[in-house]
Amino acid sequence: MPELPEVETVRRGLEPVMTDTVIESAQVNRPDLRWPLPVNMSERLTGQRVVGLRRRSKYILCDLEGGETLLIHLGMSGRMLISGAQVGAFAHPHPAPEKHDHVVLNMVGGARITFNDARRFGAMDLAQTSEVDSHKWLAGLGPEPLGNAFSEDHLVARLKGRKMPIKSALLDQKIVAGLGNIYVCETLYRAGIHPARQAGAISERRVRSMVPIIRQVLEEAIAAGGSSLRDFRQADGELGYFQHNFDVYGREGMTCKTQECQAEIRRIVQSGRSSFYCPACQR
Ligand SMILES: [Zn+2]
Helix, strand or coil: CCCHHHHHHHHHHHHHHHCCCEEEEEEECCCECCCECCCCHHHHHCCCEEEEEEEECCEEEEEECCCEEEEEECCCCCEEEEECCEECCEECCCCCCCCCEEEEEEECCCCEEEEECCCCCCEEEEEEHHHHHHCCCCCCCCCCCCCCCCCHHHHHHHHCCCCCEHHHHHHCCCCCCCCCHHHHHHHHHHHCCCCCCEHHHCCHHHHHHHHHHHHHHHHHHHHHHHHHHHCCCCCCCECCCCCCCCCCCCCCCCECCCCCCCCECEEEEECCEEEEECCCCCC
């Protein structure tokens, strides 16, 4: 499942192809993805100039000149393919249509953006740009982890008295938006905090220490995604998935990466999701 850094990488890949460019035609191949697609979607997109491409949590927001915003969520398996345009050092010709190409945007100038989603957990909607923050997908979200509203004071206040495990608290989108399983595991490892520890019982000093760590973990992953864009050599022009080495995620049974720690990384399941941690470094 794409997490925030992957979504940000997709946004950055789409930006030069879409921003300030007119959608010449929009092909909508089915009435729904995870939820019904907006009514008259093709007509509402056709002829619109894209005036901005933003990200909120794991949603890409494509602002159109006419005052509407296209909200895009990649779901579990959604992929964005760019063809007919230069991305980084590479350009890909238009691929043959595939079975799960659900939405295709043809841009003036020849670029094509294809949204392919075999499992159809992705979603798209159109809303007035002026009201997009109160759209049902976005209304309940907490602050962006890389934005100014996400601060040490905010996290201290939101964790105070909470009996849930810290892992669950950091996955709670109302506390901080867009953090997923992988980057929560990485954050807790670097902070030296056991994933099952009760959120409200962690000292204020350690809670504060997590805020710059969360930013650093995400920024490193976004940087890795950025280099994957510059090195855009995937055969089909797919955006957003890149090789990244994790400190703890997916390393069950392997030796901890902390210098002089010989412990083996363990995996436990919390709320149905795997948590990876070092039993010696994380308390
Ligand atoms: Zn360790």
